[in-house]
Amino acid sequence: MTKRLLTWSVLAYLHGHRLVSGLPEMRYRDVLQARNKFVENDLARRYYDTTNTYSDVEELYMTQPLDHFDATNEATYQQRYFVSYRHDQSSSLPILNLLCVGGEGPGFDKSVLVDSVHCTGDMLEVAKRIASHDRCNVHLYALEHRYYGKSYPTFEDGSSPLTTANLKYHSSLQALEDLVHFVRKINQETNSADATWITFGGSYPGMMSLYARYKYPHLIFAAVSSSAPIQAQVDFAGYKARQGWDLAYQKVGGSCECHRIVTVGHEQSVALLMQTNSTDGALELATKFNLCDPSTVLTKRRNQEMFLGDGMINIPAQNNDPSCTRDELCNIEGLCDYMIHQLKMISAPTTNIQHDDDAPNYPELEVLAKVSRKQQQFAARRRHHQQHDDNLWEYCLSVDFDAMLKEVTNTVVDDFGWRSWLYQTCSEFGFYQTCGDDCPFASHFHKIDMDLEICEKAFNITNVYDNVQATLDRYGGRDIVRTDASRILSINGNVDPWSVLSLSDKDETKYSLPIKGAEGASHHFWTHPVKDTDAPEVAQAREYIYSVVMNWIGMEPDAEITLQQAAFKTSATS
Numbered sequence: 001m002t003k004r005l006l007t008w009s010v011l012a013y014l015h016g017h018r019l020v021s022g023l024p025e026m027r028y029r030d031v032l033q034a035r036n037k038f039v040e041n042d043l044a045r046r047y048y049d050t051t052n053t054y055s056d057v058e059e060l061y062m063t064q065p066l067d068h069f070d071a072t073n074e075a076t077y078q079q080r081y082f083v084s085y086r087h088d089q090s091s092s093l094p095i096l097n098l099l100c101v102g103g104e105g106p107g108f109d110k111s112v113l114v115d116s117v118h119c120t121g122d123m124l125e126v127a128k129r130i131a132s133h134d135r136c137n138v139h140l141y142a143l144e145h146r147y148y149g150k151s152y153p154t155f156e157d158g159s160s161p162l163t164t165a166n167l168k169y170h171s172s173l174q175a176l177e178d179l180v181h182f183v184r185k186i187n188q189e190t191n192s193a194d195a196t197w198i199t200f201g202g203s204y205p206g207m208m209s210l211y212a213r214y215k216y217p218h219l220i221f222a223a224v225s226s227s228a229p230i231q232a233q234v235d236f237a238g239y240k241a242r243q244g245w246d247l248a249y250q251k252v253g254g255s256c257e258c259h260r261i262v263t264v265g266h267e268q269s270v271a272l273l274m275q276t277n278s279t280d281g282a283l284e285l286a287t288k289f290n291l292c293d294p295s296t297v298l299t300k301r302r303n304q305e306m307f308l309g310d311g312m313i314n315i316p317a318q319n320n321d322p323s324c325t326r327d328e329l330c331n332i333e334g335l336c337d338y339m340i341h342q343l344k345m346i347s348a349p350t351t352n353i354q355h356d357d358d359a360p361n362y363p364e365l366e367v368l369a370k371v372s373r374k375q376q377q378f379a380a381r382r383r384h385h386q387q388h389d390d391n392l393w394e395y396c397l398s399v400d401f402d403a404m405l406k407e408v409t410n411t412v413v414d415d416f417g418w419r420s421w422l423y424q425t426c427s428e429f430g431f432y433q434t435c436g437d438d439c440p441f442a443s444h445f446h447k448i449d450m451d452l453e454i455c456e457k458a459f460n461i462t463n464v465y466d467n468v469q470a471t472l473d474r475y476g477g478r479d480i481v482r483t484d485a486s487r488i489l490s491i492n493g494n495v496d497p498w499s500v501l502s503l504s505d506k507d508e509t510k511y512s513l514p515i516k517g518a519e520g521a522s523h524h525f526w527t528h529p530v531k532d533t534d535a536p537e538v539a540q541a542r543e544y545i546y547s548v549v550m551n552w553i554g555m556e557p558d559a560e561i562t563l564q565q566a567a568f569k570t571s572a573t574s
Contacts (some may be wrong), residue, residue: 107149
């Protein structure tokens with residue numbers, strides 16, 4: 001019996017995507033398992049590493065109002081947070097609080113304040129440098145976002161927090177109020193009303209870090225915002241367009257030929273699907289790519305849109321790691337080298353591939369099929385934590401729009417928080433990665449109507465455009481650079497497709513809102529644990545963070561200003 005466990009989510013989570021604490025590549029077929037957030041090493045450590053107890057990190061809970069905007073609603077929920085006082089030095093020193101802001105996806109665990117992908121390379125490393133000056137006590141915190149991880153509310157009637165009615169308490173606005181309440185309570189508990197707070201975050205947490213400083217400058221001294229797509233957008237065709245750009249980006253191993261193979265291969269898939277006997281074409285295409293139910297799966301239009309419009313192969317752009325050696329397709333360079341080599345093999349006169357004399361020759365499509373099956377194989381092996389599986393090809397790739405709809409309407413809480421995030425896209429942010437003219441996949445197969453249909457069927461939300469505009473009106477989008485905001489550092493990598501909606505160097509208008517671009521870097525890669533194999537641009541991004549933050553708090557080697565003086569000096573202009 002063929003198993004359907006090998007879905008696109010497995011490819012997303014365990015093969016190509018290092019989305020870690022980042023926003024997902026919005027491929028709805030991924031929902032059939034769960035959405036990604038774990039790096040492979042994080043996954044292994046969380047479930048199989050019992051040697052690291054993270055003994056100096058405490059896991060605690062804080063009581064939060066369920067609705068910060070309704071004084072008549074007395075309901076509360078328990079929000080999880082983590083704290084470490086490893087850099088405490090003397091009770092006479094001022095306190096600097098560094099806060100790793102939570103976001104979508106799987107919740108935090110104690111590793112968040114030790115060696116996770118969330119805030120290690122920036123927040124934890126700068127904490128060490130600040131602590132080495134012996135001029136303040138550095139307290140480390142990580143706050144989980146409501147409706148993710150273990151920070152779900154419970155309701156008296158026993159209903160799930162993920163019902164549409166109960167999701168009304170789930171928003172970035174409520175989460176920001178959670179953060180404010182958290183800061184005030186910690187200040188009270190530590191008897192440090194004047195403590196300095198700096199927020200850190202990558203991706204959606206990067207947005208929240210920025211918003212916290214922007215909206216509450218009297219409480220949040222500064223913010224570091226990594227890979228934050230602050231320009232909310234409903235029809236986000238730029239995501240896939242940047243994936244195509246990455247395929248041709250020589251700095252990360254791409255080339256024009258690599259881009260051409262992917263683009264032409266998808267054009268050939270459309271030609272095959274639309275040939276005279278479309279049923280035969282659909283069957284042949286589904287069989288090539290090891291899809292479940294091959295005789296019927298691609299006869300349904302929405303399935304075609306999911307498969308062809310979102311890409312028949314995984315392109316590791318958002319998660320690209322040039323030093324990756326996990327498998328030969330784990331980064332753009334490896335993927336491109338493999339495809340170019342396979343095309344040469346297929347096109348060679350001695351090729352063993354046989355074609356019907358009357359059938360069209362689709363060499364680029366054959367290459368994509370080889371890539372897809374190899375990606376499936378790598379993903380299956382990781383999923384089962386083994387290198388060889390005699391029954392590996394009992395698995396097939398599930399592409400089923402109706403099953404996906406059923407899954408996103410499921411109100412059972414899961415580890416990955418997919419329904420929670422999908423709700424936020426419909427109610428606040430959009431971010432729907434459509435396939436337009438510059439898409440390297442099957443252009444215009446994924447149109448915005450599919451996303452709007454999902455919002456309506458999953459949550460009865462029909463005003464997505466109005467909701468996203470309200471978010472832009474509320475937070476300002478890129479127009480934040482034209483406000484009086486200060487001490488917000490934004491960093492983005494140009495390989496990251498989310499950078500299309502982020503601040504770039506050209507947006508920088510004043511010294512108080514520095515913006516740093518990292519060429520060749522992917523999605524907040526500098527927040528990951530420091531490695532010897534990190535690209536120079538990633539190391540430079542970290543150094544820039546350290547220098548800016550330490551400058552803000554007066555911790556430069558020659559600076560005479562104290563932390564308390566720095567906070568006092570800038571409070572008048574906050």
